[in-house]
Each structure stands twice: as C-alpha cells, then as structure tokens.
Amino acid sequence: MGKKQFGTRDLFFTGSLLFGLFFGSGNLIFPVALGQSAGANFWPALFGMLLSAVGLPLLGVCAIALTQSNGVLSLATKVGQHFGRIFTIALYLVIGPLFVLPRLADTAFVISFGTLTTSPWWLLLFSLLFLGSAYWLARRPGKLLDYIGKILNPLFLVLLALLLGAAFINPMGGTSHQPQPQFAQRPISSGFSVGYNTMDLLAALAFGIVIITSLKARGVTKPKYLALTTIKAGVISTGLMAVLYGALTYLGASSVAKFDIQANGALTLALTAHYYFGQWGQVILAAIVIVACLKTAVGLISAFGETFTDLYPQWSYQRFILIATGGALLLxxxxxxxxxxxxxxxxxxxxxxxxxxxxxxxxxxxxxPPHYWSYRLAMLFVLIPAILNGLSNLPASVFSQVSWLHGFTNWNMLLPFADYGLGWLFPAILGLMVGLLLDNFWDKEL
Known part of the structure; x- marks a missing residue:
C-alpha cells in the first residue's frame, strides 16, 4: 500500500486508535473531579488541565515522530545504550504488569461492581475475564486498528455520549459555585497538576511503537510520511481528548448543585448516571468504564510485547504478552x-x-548535531529531583515507620515549583541548557 492508498478515513481511524489507547478510566475521573472543585473558575482550571493532559501527550507523540524513532527504546538510547535499555524496561514494567495494567482491571471492577460486592473471589473472576479478553485482543498487534479504532473506541464514545448528552440537554445546575481553596487561589496551576496526574505522557511514549506498527502494517513505511501521519494521528486523538475533557469537567461542575462535592470523580459519575438513568445508570457507567479500561489494557499488553520482543528477540511476542497478562492478574x-x-x-x-x-x-x-551532552546532562540533572519526587510520594504508612524519609520530603520542597509536583523542572531545563552549550562548544572545537 502506498501513500495514496492511505486516505483520510485511515488517518481518522488511526487517530481513533491512539485516542482509544490513551483514554482510560483516569481520564474519565480526573476532569469530573476538577469540575467539582473548580466551580466558578471552571475555564482557567480547564485551560491548565489541557496544557498538561493534552499538551504533554501530544509532545510525546511528536517526539517519537520527529526523531523517527520506533518507540521509547530508540528514543531513550540517545541518552546512552545502557540507559535506554534500563529506562525502557522500567517504563514498560511500570505501565504494564507491575502497576498500570493491574490497576485498570481493579478500577474497572470497583466502579462497575464495587457497590455490589467486595468479595475477593468476584475480583479474581472479573480480573481473569477482563485481562483474558485484553490478552486475546492483543494477540495480533496488526489488528489493533480494527479492534480498538473501529470497534471498541466507537462503542465507548456512543456510551459516553449518552451520559454527556443527558448532562448538556438537562443540566443539573450551573458552574458558579464557590471553588475549593486551591482552585480559588491558583486555578490554572491547580488544573495543570490535575492533568499532570493522568500520566498520559508515559502512555504516549509507550504506545508510539503500537502506532508505528499499525501504520507499517498498512504500508506506511517512508520515514517522513510515517512521521507526518503519526503527528496527524496525535493531533486527532488529543483534539478529541480535549473536547471530552471539557464536557466531563462541565458535568462535574454542574453536578455540585445536586450532589455537593464528592470524594472523587468516580462517585460523581455514579451519582450522575443514576440521576439521569435510574437503575440503568449503573449498567451504562459500568459499560463505559469497562470498555475504557479494556481498550487501554489491550494497547499496554501489545506495546509490552512489541518492545520486549525488540529487546529479547529470542523470545516470541506471544510469550511476552502472556507474561504481562499473567503478572497483571496476580497483582x-x-x-x-x-x-x-x-x-x-x-x-x-x-x-x-x-x-x-x-x-x-x-x-x-x-x-x-552533536547532541551528546544535551541528552545526558538534562537526564543527569533531573535524576536526583526525580528520586526525591518519588520518595515524597511514598505511602503515609512508610513515612510513619521510617522517620528519616521526612528529610527527603523537606529537600524536595526546597526546589522551585515542588508544591506543584514540578520540582524537577528547573534542574531539567538547566541541564539541557548547559548540555546545549557544551555540544555547541564541542562542535566548534572539532
């Protein structure tokens, strides 16, 4: 298939595939909670969220495309061979079997059936069915465009449109209630923090290989055209994300007139679904969340298999996706x-x-070129702030048992923007600037 045969329809479905991979349960819950908390500062808070929740993933897609990388492995190897391998393995373990993948199964269970049962046996059965379905769909990575872009994602959008349509046609209230303190004082930066917590930049790096594989399976192989098509798909997917974030934030803001501010966005969605559809509301919400989590899980399993097959070609793709699914099932x-x-x-x-x-x-x-120091110094400068950031987010139970960890939290808060979770930002920029200067000097010396 050549360039002429990959038309607008194919591009739309590729963008749909990327959106489907991105948009999981957290992308539903966070904007709803944001709307409830922002109130009268709805618009500046939404703007802040879009900067991080849409802007960062789009930058990730662009980085994959413009550097003509196959995925995060080839991108991270620019820092160094050993770093590239270690970072890639760590990233895919985190978003795969160790954390994000099992969390998708748990989130789908809690929101859809958590009000009906807390039995661990039902969780086991659900996670077995959920992850088993994701594994079955991920067995053929070249077919993900069909499974997600053409089937699961349209189904998800239709189900979500039922809920959002009801909220717009018959609003529960306005958006003028008093914002929570942090959104009253700094709505843009607080919205940015909410979007930052979606962690979708990791998804952009992880799913780059899925999109590249899908496009190559349809004959898009010329490097420049592959890069351009990837960026266009990224714009389509993040544009759709931005529209849905706006609608979900409005739903959350308008719900306060009926339900007051809830502990999290999942509770707000459950109450809203019941308000509009009665007992059927739980069924609709369960379907929305299960499909949202399932399509992301399929993408994660496939990306894990593709990447680890590149790392360890002596093992098959099918074996790696089985390992990812089995590990996630246990956790x-x-x-x-x-x-x-x-x-x-x-x-x-x-x-x-x-x-x-x-x-x-x-x-x-x-x-x-060269870019020797700019990659390495930026990563070196950000490493310690990143470690401090991780230590500062350890569970409270750990801090209560290991008192000396409080010192790391205090050090972390000394960094600029640390109260927004961005203490690493200034060191990263500094390392990048110093690295660029050294690269420029080195190039002139040569």
Whole structure:
C-alpha cells in the first residue's frame, strides 16, 4: 500500500486508535473531579488541565515522530545504550504488569461492581475475564486498528455520549459555585497538576511503537510520511481528548448543585448516571468504564510485547504478552488501594525522566548535531529531583515507620515549583541548557 492508498478515513481511524489507547478510566475521573472543585473558575482550571493532559501527550507523540524513532527504546538510547535499555524496561514494567495494567482491571471492577460486592473471589473472576479478553485482543498487534479504532473506541464514545448528552440537554445546575481553596487561589496551576496526574505522557511514549506498527502494517513505511501521519494521528486523538475533557469537567461542575462535592470523580459519575438513568445508570457507567479500561489494557499488553520482543528477540511476542497478562492478574488481586499507594511513588519518579527525554528529543530536532551532552546532562540533572519526587510520594504508612524519609520530603520542597509536583523542572531545563552549550562548544572545537 502506498501513500495514496492511505486516505483520510485511515488517518481518522488511526487517530481513533491512539485516542482509544490513551483514554482510560483516569481520564474519565480526573476532569469530573476538577469540575467539582473548580466551580466558578471552571475555564482557567480547564485551560491548565489541557496544557498538561493534552499538551504533554501530544509532545510525546511528536517526539517519537520527529526523531523517527520506533518507540521509547530508540528514543531513550540517545541518552546512552545502557540507559535506554534500563529506562525502557522500567517504563514498560511500570505501565504494564507491575502497576498500570493491574490497576485498570481493579478500577474497572470497583466502579462497575464495587457497590455490589467486595468479595475477593468476584475480583479474581472479573480480573481473569477482563485481562483474558485484553490478552486475546492483543494477540495480533496488526489488528489493533480494527479492534480498538473501529470497534471498541466507537462503542465507548456512543456510551459516553449518552451520559454527556443527558448532562448538556438537562443540566443539573450551573458552574458558579464557590471553588475549593486551591482552585480559588491558583486555578490554572491547580488544573495543570490535575492533568499532570493522568500520566498520559508515559502512555504516549509507550504506545508510539503500537502506532508505528499499525501504520507499517498498512504500508506506511517512508520515514517522513510515517512521521507526518503519526503527528496527524496525535493531533486527532488529543483534539478529541480535549473536547471530552471539557464536557466531563462541565458535568462535574454542574453536578455540585445536586450532589455537593464528592470524594472523587468516580462517585460523581455514579451519582450522575443514576440521576439521569435510574437503575440503568449503573449498567451504562459500568459499560463505559469497562470498555475504557479494556481498550487501554489491550494497547499496554501489545506495546509490552512489541518492545520486549525488540529487546529479547529470542523470545516470541506471544510469550511476552502472556507474561504481562499473567503478572497483571496476580497483582490485580492485591486490591486497588494497595496498588495506587505503591505505584504512585514509582510513577512520580519515572515521569520527570520521561518528560525530560521528550524535551531533549524535541529540542534536538531544532538544533544541529552533536547532541551528546544535551541528552545526558538534562537526564543527569533531573535524576536526583526525580528520586526525591518519588520518595515524597511514598505511602503515609512508610513515612510513619521510617522517620528519616521526612528529610527527603523537606529537600524536595526546597526546589522551585515542588508544591506543584514540578520540582524537577528547573534542574531539567538547566541541564539541557548547559548540555546545549557544551555540544555547541564541542562542535566548534572539532
């Protein structure tokens, strides 16, 4: 298939595939909670969230495309061979069998059936069916465009449109209630923090290989056209994400007139679904969440298999996706609260490294070679703040048992923007600037 045969319809479905991979349960829950908390500051808070929840994933897609990388492995190897391998393995273990993948199964269970039963046996059965279905769909990576882009994602959008349509046609209230303190004082930065917590930049790096594989399976192989098509798909997917974030944030803000402010976005969605559809509301919400989590799980399993096959070609793709699914099944049955408590520190450690890698990659496309120091110093400067960021997010139970960890939290808070979770940002920029200067000097010396 050549360039002429890959038309607008194919591009739309590729964008749909990427959106489907991105948009999981957290992307439903966070904007709803944001709307409830922001109230009268709805618009500036939404703007802040879009900067991080849409802007960062789009930058990740662009970094993969513009550097003509096959995925995070080839991108991270620009820092160094050993770093590239270690970072790639860590990233895919975190978003695969160790944390994110089992969390998807748990989240789908808690929101859909958590009000009906807390039995661990039902969780085991559900996670077995859920992850088994994800494994079955991930067996053929070249077919993900059909499974997710053409089937699961349209089904998800239709189900979500029922809920959002009801909220817009018959609003529960306005958006003028008093915002929570942090959104009253700094709505844009607070919204940015909420979007930052979606961690979708990790997904952008992880799913790059899925999109590249899908496009190559349809004959898009020329490097420049492959890069351009990937960026266009990224714009389509993040544009759709932005629209849904706006609608979900409005739903959350308008719900306060009926339900007051809830502990989290999942409770708000459950109450809203019941308000509009009665007993059927739980069924609709369960279907929305299960499909949202399933399509992301399929993408994660496939990306894990593709990447580890590149790392260890002596093992097959089918074996790796079986390992990912089996590991996730074991950990899913620890329970959602346990997973969240112990996954957040690891996510908060690896996320600054991922953003720094993306920034270094994008800047490298705008400057002349060499890029030896700019990649390495940026990553070196951000490493300690990233470790402090991870330690600061350890569970409270750990801090109560290991008192000396409080010192790391205090050090972390000394960094600029640390109260937004961005203490690593200034060191990353500093390392990148020093690295670019050294690269420029080195190039002139040569």
């Amino acid at each position: 899913a049955n620890l329970g959602l609260n346990q997973l969240i408590a112990y996954s957040n520190p690891v996510l908060m450690l690896i996320y600054p490294l991922a953003i720094t890698l993306v920034l270094s990659s994008l800047i490298s496309t705008l400057t002349q």
